Amino acid sequence: MIVTTDIANILYRDFKVLGIDIVPFGETFTGELDKERITIHVKKPTSEDYWVKRFAEVNICVPDIRPNMANTIRLNELERLANNKFQVVTDIQDGTRYKYEVETSIEADTALKCHFVNCKVLFNVLNVR
Template identity: 45%
Template sequence: MITSSDAGIIVYNDCKAFGLPLYRSWSFPKKKVDTERVVVLSKRQTSDTYWNRGFIEVNFCVPDYKQNANLKRLNELERLAVEALDSVGYYKGSWYQYSVESHGIEEDTDLNCHFVNVKLLFEVLNIN
């Protein structure tokens, strides 16, 4: 069985390939963003006959420069994320798969950054 926390760990470990500082949930520094970072948030799962499904959000934060978004870098990260965040695997006795459900660029004025939000559909095979 793969829990929502396990799913978050799987995606977190896969995000190490981006080479940016990583944080789970929103346990990152709450001050203004001054360097790029990736934040992985796992959400609750629901189950049906064959699959447990849940969503994981991966946010690629990019600091603003003189109060402007770095659109070139945001676009680059969005493209990389959409291409890379797609996986099938086996973990703790269960098969899983995840893929991009949606993606886009958003702004966080409190943190002085824009970020790429990638929503992943994470599915765990619910049969033995």
């Protein structure tokens, strides 16, 4: 069975190809964002007959270029990249098949003084033996 930390590690490994620092799972950062960062949050599961579904959010944060002004060019590049690389991903972890797909949107975080690509991840783990 794939658990929360496995999902975080899978997403960490996959999103690492973007070349942006990733905040370790379970840690948060505060204060003004000074460089691009990725955060990963895995939610609790829901079960069906064949699949255990978990939702996760991967946020690709980009510092604002001026107060309350997003770097829309960079956000566009990262959103396109995320959609192309992670549209549907399937693989096997410890003998268990999984698949995930990503939907994206752009959001703001005024406390961190950044905007981010919010990658909503639907992560499905096959629940049969």
